[in-house]
Amino acid sequence: MGLSLLWALLQDMVLAAVPALGFAMVFNVPLKVLPYCALLGGVGHGVRFLAIHFGMNIEWASFLAAILIGIIGIRWSRWLLAHPKVFTVAAVIPMFPGISAYTAMISVVEISHLGYSEALMNVMMTNFLKASFIVGALSIGLSLPGIWLYRKRPGV
Template sequence: MDLITLLIIDAWFAWIPAVGFAMVFNVPKKMLIYCAVGGAFAHSFRFLLMHFGMPIEWATLATSSSMGFLGLYWSRKHFIPRPVFTVASVIPMIPGSFAFTTVIGIVQLNSGGYSLELIQIVVENGLRTLFILAALSFGLALPSIMIYRGRPIV
């Protein structure tokens, strides 16, 4: 399949969890389309960056930062808090498979005993999960820190 088809498929399957998460937290109906567009954009952009060789952790940071800037624009345009758009949009990028592999490895360590290969799997997937989650949170916070940093705290 060519890259455009893969991006369209990725975007199609990424908007569903973004809108589902937004609906769980009672995002206004008119704003659900922005959550869908944000989720599709974020996941597809990360897929595109990874396709060109960027590691998943750095691609996640770049994507969540760009989603943070887009969410900041949307929040100013519609007078709605930024997390309404941004948090729902990055939900499809949560590293579930890496976290699941980490937990399964820990359970196997507990039941089957120590092995070097199992420790390597647990540490590698656990660190990857932590770095991706850190990239998501830092990337979403970065635009606000950069733009609002001159404002007084009190």
């Protein structure tokens, strides 16, 4: 792992911790767990960054990072005596696909203003599906650790 990759990873984690901390404050998270929300947001985004860097696409990388956020959030909730959602919801928000959703929305507005164009429709559908799959990966990935770790009886 080169020094430039390490620096980019550190920068990505710090910049992802800021919105995680901000959303945790908006959600009135207790003061004692605010640093953990920021740390978990940075760790989750860092895992996604590394997965993308090593060739995984953004949907699967988001899924993997959301699973890790869910597992760590459940472990920290037992340690800090707080609900897991206190940590996980604020930590996963920096990974939401704002650029893809915004580009899809702008394409829809341009289609309604300029009329149908195959290029605009392609941009709209590509970005809409990308944003939808990322949001789905985040929500499923965040809920799977709770299903795995809290299940008392066998699945079959």
